[in-house]
Amino acid sequence: MHFCIARFIWKHIQKQIVQRRRIPLVQSIKETQSGESGVYSTVSDNGSAQEAGISSPFFDFYTIAEATNNFSHKLGEGGFGSVYKGKLPSGQEVAIKRLSEKSGQGLKEFQNEVQVISRLQHRNLVQLLGCCIHGEEKLLLYEFMANKSLDTFLFDPKKARELDWEKRYKIIQGICRGLLYLHQDSRLRIIHRDLKASNILLDEDFNPKISDFGMAHIFPDHQNQALTSRIVGTYGYMAPEYAFHGELSEKSDVFSFGVLLLEIVRGKKNTSINYDQSLNFLGHAPMQLIQAWTLWNEDRSAELIDPLLHHSDSIKEMMRCIHMGLLCVQELPTDRPTMSSILTMLSSDSALPAPKNPAFFLESSNSGEDNLADACYSINGVTCTNIDAR
Template identity: 70%
Template structure:
């Protein structure tokens, strides 16, 4: 116990501030992190337990072992086939040109697992990450330029001088495309100065099995999309199956692993006769005039770089593809028929029931493919309209993070509103946290891991997802645990969507769980990212103490868990 006296409210807010910032900082700089997901597309489903599925799985299992070599092209690219027609599978991967063999292999290995989760029965699929892409199809995709489907992702912030920026960007992208087309690896990076303190970084890459002419056509199509989707934006990328282009105001690739052409030399005019010269023949005043601004700029650049690397994470909004029918988040690709759900849950039998909440009952189910699912059957009194329900489904389906429960689809027939989620085997956090026998499975390292995972999920909702999402009901029962006890935030029935620049909202309908609610929300209906952080802080206290906030009994003179922690100074994590 510490001897410092502090009012409970101030102590608690300080506690939250330290915990949230420390874990947010850790999540931004963790080494060997999973590759950064960008987008994926699935189309044309195959039948479960089919020959095509067997061939697909064999192909995906073999690709990671070839990430350090290239079959006739270059390292970081590989294509392969498995099986015979009509069940032949064509697959390839392409790693970003600055990736090492080990980082490429890590990305491809992760992608082969992630793709099966996101597209369990897709016959033609492609998934993009910042570090690599992986693709397979039931038709030949080798040495073939494919420009659909494509997606444009853009930073939400705007530049200050759009006209000048667009001119510089057009010139820069033309140069980097020309450089990539004439490179054997079909990869290039290039930079340009926008201001004295702002450098524009660009990248262009094709699959190296393309001819130079096809690569040029693909990249030209990509940069032609930039004015339509991303004019004046501080960062954007266009992802096409056969090529990608991207630009940012921060170095999003490994500068030491790329070799851009040297800048054109600066020719200084000859000094006037009789001017003072050093031994080099350049006057002392000229040296000072050159060195001083460079030194100041270098210092400012280093400070600015540290700031922008932390802040300039991709806050992208997805721009719909031209062929939106191939989008995984179209309603058709997400919809289940009611009969399938009935069969999967054994007609919603009591034996399959996992739990029940204020918004409906949850059942375990098994699809014909063998995939286990969790089925949430919303109560008919939920009051949500059909179109509102569909819009919410599409939004939640686009939230992709390892610490969020993944939505697989929905069913909307008559008065039935059903959500289909991935099945998480270890139930919810409260199942372990408050049961004396189960508590022993939560050692300190596992509790710390759970806290960190929840913080990463919240940070994604608040800062890194396409829209800013306020969950509004963070609590132990809404944190599910997978087979490795990794936490996954669930239940977005009360979530609110903010605009990117919106910081606060108000409501007359207070929903959530008392004890987890921030005071300004419970009393005045004001909610923001701070509301979720407050709930997260209460949850952290529950994880550390093993005490349940919502049914806390007066102990040691404390009327609630927050006061109990303040009195006992539980701060040495």
């Protein structure tokens, strides 16, 4: 009895503290120059986004603080900030992304994500439930995904055992369908720009859902490619024409999908830079692409398969996925297949064309004179945002 009374008093005190500190909700967000992401919304005092077709609910900060028990249940953390588990008054479980002040993702990325994902509906895209702006706080509410993100399983030696080939193949197909929807079938034509394992969420049945649309680019109906000086995304997953020249198209996402596809088959993260004189290659390439290409040419692709999967009777299907991964990471965008072609490859046994050299390979007979600047090829697990003069 005394415990219940004390708990009630404590919650009342917490509520008073939060209310006293609370900064009134933003009455309006100044419209930002559209740049490459389109017009941003205006958020009114009744909690709805009025412009750009946004219909996402606007949550009160205190409601979110109470739902997360004052942000005490952290699910994970990334370059954008932290993600917390919460439960709304209705009983619905949610995942809440709380953007960090130190994050490279600011108001522009926050509004971009709300604008994009609130207008999309697909079983392989994460559902945005609402947002909140409270002083310097920027929060996004999503449906809760019981198995967190793909990287928490795929790159963990113990948890990876739960990902048999049947689950991995279902994940590959789901990611493919989600990207195809973004590229061709949605009301907006969207390039994700930051496809990687940590941005693939998994529900309780290991169904994949693409998340994190803060860096997504919206194409007008008549446009198929763009040239941008604002390079955003994660090195190691970026297509070379985009990373070096700002040339953006759906083939940029295809390249990222190829890297991710190889990661799923191998069970290893694509994080390393390689310079291998013995292979007569001079340049900086994701280690995974060099190894995959080398073993492919030596007819040893089976060595790329995750040892945890060797007992499976689907080795032929895994080899086919390695083949498709190499087709996706070819240097020239025109050589890479579209997502619709990839989905057809996944659902048939038709013959596949031979892949050409992966990107980032620069043949040379020199030992060091043509070496490129290391600073141009930074690869890490954190989302990077580089802003150059326009």
